[in-house]
Amino acid sequence: MLVPVVLSGGFGKRLWPLSDQAHPKQLLPLATQKSLLQDTVSRLTALGERTFASTIVVCNRSHGPLIREQLAAVDRAADQLVCEPEGRNTAPAAAVAALLTEQLYPAENPTLLILPADHSIQDVDAFAKAVEVAHSAVEQGHLVTFGVVPDRPETGYGYIKRGAELGGFYAVERFVEKPDAERAQEYITTKEYFWNSGMFMFKAAAYLAELESLAPQLLSFCRQALDAASREGETIELGRDAFLACPSDSIDYAVMEHTSKTAVVPLDAGWSDVGSWSSLYDLCEQDAQGNVRIGNTVTLDCRESYFRAGERLVAGIGLDGFVVVDTPDAVLIVPKDRAQDVKRIVEMLESTEGGG
Numbered sequence: 001m002l003v004p005v006v007l008s009g010g011f012g013k014r015l016w017p018l019s020d021q022a023h024p025k026q027l028l029p030l031a032t033q034k035s036l037l038q039d040t041v042s043r044l045t046a047l048g049e050r051t052f053a054s055t056i057v058v059c060n061r062s063h064g065p066l067i068r069e070q071l072a073a074v075d076r077a078a079d080q081l082v083c084e085p086e087g088r089n090t091a092p093a094a095a096v097a098a099l100l101t102e103q104l105y106p107a108e109n110p111t112l113l114i115l116p117a118d119h120s121i122q123d124v125d126a127f128a129k130a131v132e133v134a135h136s137a138v139e140q141g142h143l144v145t146f147g148v149v150p151d152r153p154e155t156g157y158g159y160i161k162r163g164a165e166l167g168g169f170y171a172v173e174r175f176v177e178k179p180d181a182e183r184a185q186e187y188i189t190t191k192e193y194f195w196n197s198g199m200f201m202f203k204a205a206a207y208l209a210e211l212e213s214l215a216p217q218l219l220s221f222c223r224q225a226l227d228a229a230s231r232e233g234e235t236i237e238l239g240r241d242a243f244l245a246c247p248s249d250s251i252d253y254a255v256m257e258h259t260s261k262t263a264v265v266p267l268d269a270g271w272s273d274v275g276s277w278s279s280l281y282d283l284c285e286q287d288a289q290g291n292v293r294i295g296n297t298v299t300l301d302c303r304e305s306y307f308r309a310g311e312r313l314v315a316g317i318g319l320d321g322f323v324v325v326d327t328p329d330a331v332l333i334v335p336k337d338r339a340q341d342v343k344r345i346v347e348m349l350e351s352t353e354g355g356g
Contacts, residue, residue: 001108002135003204004044005097008037008059008067008117009087013343014276017330018308026118027066030274031283034074037067037117041076046128047113056100057117058082058093061237078234080104085240090114090198091254092246095211095222096238098204111138112207114200114251120283122270133168134201134265142263143202143210145172145256147194149268153184156275156340158196158252160264172262175252194264197271200251207255215254221246277323277332278339281306295326306336 012025019025026036034042041055055076059067061083071078082096094114101110113131121127134144147160147170158178163171175196179187187193211219221242228239256262272279284292284306291302295309297316305322307314314326323339325332334342 001105001110002047002113002131003097003101003105003110004041004055004113004115005094005101006037006040006055006057006115006117007090007093008057008063009084009090009093010118012118012275013346014340015274015280016342016346017327017332018325020329022062024060024063024118025274026116027063027070030280031120031272035070036120036274038070038074038076039120040115040117041071042074043121043124043127044076046124047131048128056080056082056097058084058097060087061085064235081235083235083237085238085243088243088246088248090116090251091211091215091249092218092222092243094200094207094251095219096226098207099223099226100236101204102208110204111135112200112202112204114202116198116273118274119197119199120270120272120274124269126269127267130265130267130269131201137166137169137263137265138201138203138206141206141261142169143206143256143259143261144169144200144263144265145252146197146199146201146267147264148197148271149266150188150193150195153181153188154195155179155181155184156279157273159184159187159193160196161193162264166263169263169265172256172264175257194266195271196252197267198252198273199267200256201265206261210255210259210261214258215247215249218247218249218254276339277306277325277334277342278336281323281336304336 008026011021012019015025029035032039055078057078064083137144159176161173163173224242225238228242230237272283274280281292286292290304292306297307297309297314299316302316302319305319307316308325310326312326316324321336323334323336
């Protein structure tokens with residue numbers, strides 16, 4: 001039994017000012033006419049009969065109503081909508097989903113497919129085939145991470161170095177932090193590294209066993225938060241005090257980098273984490289000058305730039321490799337090669353608003 005778990009807790013600081021706390025990137029139509037969340041749950045149909053008809057979605061409590069609305073619009077009602085009082089990264093979110101799944105299906109030994117809600121995958125069939133390979137690895141006792149086959153040196157992603165080939169998948173030799181440009185080029189040249197996608201697949205029981213060994217405090221608080229949860233229909237609101245006491249940690253840091261059971265399945269499916277304006281530019285259709293133009297825009301002598309208009313006309317002259325985004329609240333102008341720094345602007349604004 002395969003149970004999809006969609007993680008929808010963040011808000012995408014690098015896509016400010018379009019993405020914010022009230023309207024996070026996963027709930028916006030960025031790569032297609034659907035939101036990234038809707039695209040994520042819609043592609044699950046490619047996995048066939050093994051997948052449950054519905055999913056577990058873990059989200060921020062404030063986004064619950066909008067998520068229910070968006071799922072209904074694509075006929076993918078959430079089997080369980082788990083609402084966090086505040087985000088605590090992916091390891092606690094997955095832990096709560098694993099605990100809940102064991103409660104719901106105690107006799108099934110369920111497998112969890114952990115998917116961030118804010119990724120784009122162009123080749124759904126290739127994604128489904130990678131999940132099939134991952135299923136085989138999970139049945140052999142592995143905790144699987146999906147490694148994206150890189151097509152360029154990229155400094156914005158973490159990497160995974162593969163070890164021994166195990167039959168369509170690999171042992172993991174090590175996880176690598178985001179490299180500088182020179183090191184990223186070395187990784188591409190060796191062909192031994194994958195981008196770390198942040199997608200996982202494992203038995204719920206196996207993940208919980210690793211947490212019990214590697215992060216027992218985290219697991220304990222997650223149990224307490226689920227035990228103290230209020231439930232209404234398909235909605236579960238986690239106990240606030242216990243969940244806020246839980247350490248904030250990623251699945252990688254809490255488990256995958258420390259267990260001997262990790263395996264990596266290659267994924268070559270046109271994947272993007274839609275993590276910045278430059279990565280969104282790469283996903284969008286471009287005109288003859290290489291420009292992406294969304295909304296009421298006009299350009300003169302501009303090349304390879306991204307223009308997104310809100311309510312006002314956006315005009316650009318002589319821009320080469322820029323991002324220009326207009327919203328009712330703010331205007332962003334940034335070179336594409338500095339797109340990762342948008343997060344720093346958001347942090348500066350948060351510090352100012354907080355009195356720092």
